[in-house]
Amino acid sequence: MSQTVTVDSMHDSATGTWQYIVADPHTLDAVIIDPVLDYDISTHTISTHTADGLKSLIEDKGYKIIRILETHAHADHLTAASYLQTVLERDHGSKPPICIGKRIREVQRVFGQRYGVYDSELNAAFDQLMDDDEEFCIGQLKAKTIHLPGHTPDHVGYLVEDNIFCGDSVFNADLGTARCDFPGGSAKDLYHSTRKLLSLPDNYKIWTGHDYPSNGRMCPVPYMSVADQKQRNRYLSDIVSEQDFLHMRTQRDAQLKEPKMLHPSLQINIRGGRLPAPMPSGERTLTFPIRLETEHWGV
Incomplete structure (x- = not known):
């Protein structure tokens, strides 16, 4: 018989992101999954209102955070992993490791070169790289890292008893699945990852990384059962x-625009949420590519 799992879910409406705190109600040991930093794209200002809400919830419930888990290097929001690690150590004396799947190194190589991020920053970004099917405990709860490639090659989910936190692989039924057109993404890999998820028992809950309510559905929904996904998700029946x-996913991806926060998200997230070192002026800077619409610039 599975242990009781406490899941606190918080939806960030600005990015459509679900963040989770998953806890053992007996020991109060807990993990944070995919926390969000606030980013104002018009002023390039980072703030911590959403992450501070997570911290307040942790303190109100008396949780002891033992890990901060990332499902992948997100391209649509900034991770608050490093910020939360810092404030939890400052205020509570514990420093939970920031964890991610081991294939993050592949993603770091690609985008580190693209954005000019130093290897020393990338090597120090994460405290633990999780192996496929690596088992760990949250108090008395049994947990396992599950490789779920497709959206990105490094993508993992976290199975905690009869709950799977699947990140940006499967979405709610009216949305289908995540896109696969980022570097290293693969619709074929995502198809097989969805089969892996749907091979779980029907009563297991699939907790998603995003929800964007549409078609008259007003409220975001954090999970659906495996059975409901099989019956209602048009991509997964x-x-x-x-x-x-492959046809549906490829056709759909060809119509999608680049995420608005793609460049700041990737540069921060391949660093595990750590900020770039300050310039001599004291400012911290990110790199943004520009595109020329003419081949005859004259320089």
Whole structure:
């Protein structure tokens, strides 16, 4: 029989991101999954209102955070992992390790070169790289890291008893699945990751990384059961073949725009949420590519 799991979910409406605190109600040991930093794209200002809300919840419930878990290097929001690690150590004397799947090194290489991030920053970004099927405990709860590639090659989910926190792989039924057109993404890999998720028992809960309510659905929903996903998700039903999935996903991805926060998100997230070192002026800077619409610039 599975242990009781306490899940506190917080939805960030600005980015559509679900953040989770997953706790053992007996020991109050807990983990944070995919926390969010606030970023104002018009002023390039980072703030911590959302992360501070997580911290307040942790303190109100008396949780002891033993890990901060990232499902992947997000391209649509900044992670608050490093900030929360710092304030938890400052205020409570414990420094929970920031953890992510081991294939983050592949993603760091690609985007570190693109944005000119130093290897020393990348090597220090995460405290623990999780192996496929690596088991760990949250108090008395059994947990496991599950490799779920497709959206990104480094993508993992976290299975805690009869709950799977699947990040940006499967979304709620009316949305389908995540996109696969980022570097290293693969619709074929995502199809097989969805099969892995749907092979879990029907009563297991699939907790998603995002929700964007639409079509009259007003409130974001953090999870659906495996059975409900099988029955209601048009991308995932048993009648959808691998070829059908690849066609649907590829066609859909071709219509999607680049995430608004792509460049700041990736530069911060491959650093584990740590900020770039300050310039001599005291300012911290990020890199943004520009595109020329003419081949005849004259320089």
